[in-house]
Amino acid sequence: MNNEIDKTRRLILQGAAVVALAGIGVRFGLTQALAAAANDKYPEEAFKQKSGDDAIKSLYGKTAETSDKVKLDAPEIAENGAVVPISVSSSLPDVTSISILVTENPFTLAASYKIPEGTMASVSNRLKMAKTSNVIAIVEAGGKLYSASKEVKVTVGGCGG
Amino acid sequence: MASTIRVRATSSGDTTEVQALIQHPMDSGFVKDAKGELIPPHFIQEVTFEHDGKKIFVADWGPAVSKDPYLKFAFKGGKKGDELKISWTDNKGSSDQTTAKIQ
Structure with missing residues (x-):
């Protein structure tokens, strides 16, 4: 309201x-x-944040609570940090957005997806990871933020040269 | 020129599953080339999927998305033969778009 x-x-x-x-x-x-x-402007500032909390705040203006209704699919060990398959889905109703953060990356926010009505709360993509890190999935549902996280061990980083 | 976007959209009755593969270097700005010089950041910032004049999925990406990005999602309301419009823009202002029929 x-x-x-x-x-x-x-x-x-x-x-x-x-x-x-x-x-x-x-x-x-x-x-x-x-x-x-314009409602769907690219969130430039959020992508520049170096801490996960700052990125979430910049993107949504609020904090997330942990929820078992957010499902984060990521490998235990990623042999190649340049290509880490990560999927996020949620059984929560009224999902409007899904974001994925990699806390040890130089910029923590990796991707943010807008989910209009009629689109499923499920997305798969492939991300780069600099080193072993927590991956955080954020789901915005009914105006609130929910999160899940998982540590992914990286043997070869994907961000350095 | 061939499109940089490859899309497969398959309808299974109620829902349509969309898979997209885009050719793009997705340079993060942290990687050095053979001469030891930093390759400047060059990455897709936004990918938009439209069906029937309505946005059904918008991706905002930072440089941490892998080279030649892959995406999978699903939506309701599409049917076989419908057209999807897919477009992207990157941080240097380049863009590409394509259409794909739901199979």
């Missing part, structure tokens, strides 16, 4: 900003405001 109000307020504020900028004819500012208003 609060979420809805917040969303509306944000929309109104954005609308006001656009009108104000148009009013004084700042063209560059206007395009920027419009870009910021």
Whole structure:
């Protein structure tokens, strides 16, 4: 409920900003405001964070609680850190987003997926891991964050030269 | 030019499973070349899947996604013969797109 109000307020504020900028004819500012208003903007800042907590905060603005309804599939030992197959799925209702973090990587956030209504809460991909690290799966469901983590041992890193 | 995107979308009644493989170096910016110089970061930032004019899946990626990225997901509402539109953009502003029929 609060979420809805917040969303509306944000929309109104954005609308006001656009009108104000148009009013004084700042063209560059206007395009920027419009870009910021776009819901599916690439989360540049979140991908630059060096700690997992900061990345989650930057991406979602809240913290996650551990849940056994988040399923993280990753190998115990990855022989090649350049290609580590990782899958995340969840049995939680109303999943809107899934993100994967590798805590020991230079930038912790690896990938973030938007799950619109009608799309399953399940994704598989392949990630690079610099060294042995915890992998954290974050699932956003019904406006709340849930997580699961697993340690993956890496014998040959995939980020260094 | 051949597309950098290969997609297989298979319908099994209610749900459609989508697998995509994209050709891209996904340089992280931490790897050195043969001369010992850092290869600058070059990676896909966003991949979008559309069905029937609606976004069904959006991937935001950092440089930690493996070279020649692979993705698998599934959605409801697609049927055989429907078209999927897939597009990506990278941090240097390059992009590519393709369409695939659900099988």
